[in-house]
Amino acid sequence: MKTRIHAIAGAVGLLMIFTFWTSTVISELFGSYETIAAVKGWILNGMFILIPAMAIVGGSGMSLGAGRSEKLVSTKKKRMPIIAANGILILLPMAFILEAKASAGTFDTLFYVLQGVELIAGATNLTLMGFNMRDGVRLTGRNRSTTSVKILGREFVAADTLAVRLAKPAGFTFEPGQAIRLTIPANAPAGAGEARILSIASAPYEADLTVITRLRDSAFKQALQALPEGTDLQVAGPMGSFTRAEGQDRPSVFLAGGIGITPFLSMIRDAHRSGGLNNISLFYSNRSPADAAMLKELQEISAANPGFQMVATMSDIEDSNDWVGETGRINAEMLSKHLPDLSLPIYYCVGPGGFVSAMIEMLASTGVDKINIQFEQFGGY
Numbered sequence: 001m002k003t004r005i006h007a008i009a010g011a012v013g014l015l016m017i018f019t020f021w022t023s024t025v026i027s028e029l030f031g032s033y034e035t036i037a038a039v040k041g042w043i044l045n046g047m048f049i050l051i052p053a054m055a056i057v058g059g060s061g062m063s064l065g066a067g068r069s070e071k072l073v074s075t076k077k078k079r080m081p082i083i084a085a086n087g088i089l090i091l092l093p094m095a096f097i098l099e100a101k102a103s104a105g106t107f108d109t110l111f112y113v114l115q116g117v118e119l120i121a122g123a124t125n126l127t128l129m130g131f132n133m134r135d136g137v138r139l140t141g142r143n144r145s146t147t148s149v150k151i152l153g154r155e156f157v158a159a160d161t162l163a164v165r166l167a168k169p170a171g172f173t174f175e176p177g178q179a180i181r182l183t184i185p186a187n188a189p190a191g192a193g194e195a196r197i198l199s200i201a202s203a204p205y206e207a208d209l210t211v212i213t214r215l216r217d218s219a220f221k222q223a224l225q226a227l228p229e230g231t232d233l234q235v236a237g238p239m240g241s242f243t244r245a246e247g248q249d250r251p252s253v254f255l256a257g258g259i260g261i262t263p264f265l266s267m268i269r270d271a272h273r274s275g276g277l278n279n280i281s282l283f284y285s286n287r288s289p290a291d292a293a294m295l296k297e298l299q300e301i302s303a304a305n306p307g308f309q310m311v312a313t314m315s316d317i318e319d320s321n322d323w324v325g326e327t328g329r330i331n332a333e334m335l336s337k338h339l340p341d342l343s344l345p346i347y348y349c350v351g352p353g354g355f356v357s358a359m360i361e362m363l364a365s366t367g368v369d370k371i372n373i374q375f376e377q378f379g380g381y
Helices: 002-030 033-065 071-103 109-140 219-226 258-274 295-304 332-338 353-365
Strands: 146-158 161-167 179-183 195-199 208-214 232-239 252-257 280-286 308-314 346-352 373-378
Touching (some): 161 219, 179 208, 195 219, 252 258, 258 295, 258 346, 280 295, 295 308, 308 332
Antiparallel strands (some): 146 161, 146 232, 179 195
16 A cells, blocks of 8 residues: 555656646747746646645655665665755745746746756656656566466465465576565456565575465455465566675675565575575574474574574563573674674664664664665565
């Protein structure tokens, strides 16, 4: 819903600025002074729609971009302050000043200088907003071609957590940590046309694709659980840039909160097969062992790879009295207990919004440079 609101508000804002800009140019080139004055009045009144639309775009955009460090998201965030500054500091004041001068019939040199400034600022915002809309479509995967894939099987891998195995399309390649966009078929009895972006849990070498998701009250999740094996889904991708940096000797620390383990599963499985798990530590936080997807597999991989450290911690052990590992939430003390130097690793963090924010704040408090923190927030459970 938030993504849809952001897109609608962005389209309204872009359309209004485009209409303001083109009507200004046309009226100046071909209209009378009376027409120019009418256009200026219309533009001023239109600001009462444009400003709220842009506020919604900015607020929803920052919310959607929170906890995401992909290049496209970062680029969109950098454009947003320029768009806002142009709107508040230039376009809005110019609308008032130019309307007042046009209503008074004062079409002097100052009027046309200010008109030029307004047109330049408007053209700048049109360009930047167009780029942001393009990048937004890229982030959702809607601009990517789709392929049909069959559901091969399903199994519960933790409480309310379903792993879905899909046939891998011919020639499909991806990097560990990337994601796909899955769409329920249009003729499905429930959830028709619903889509979600899900991280790939399987490794690139595996014959099939696997995604793991929490089951929540959404049409997409319920359909994914109920559709019979053999059903064709639409898949687009791969997408995303949350991948582990290669060719560097620094240790890697994975911080996973709940279902945030999925992109790390792909990385760990791939590195386990190639013998590249040395110098990697995984901190995996859940409420209880019953909630921890693929915990046994990760423990087995850790036991078979002395260079790979897996630290699982449970924040609510009332339901798991037999748990003998770490307890509580991941914090600086826990990291210091298992890592010799907190400033040395590159940190990768995935999980719900609250978890990601807490991890970034915690790492910053220990002096970790933000350039050494890669993160991605999971939402829409």
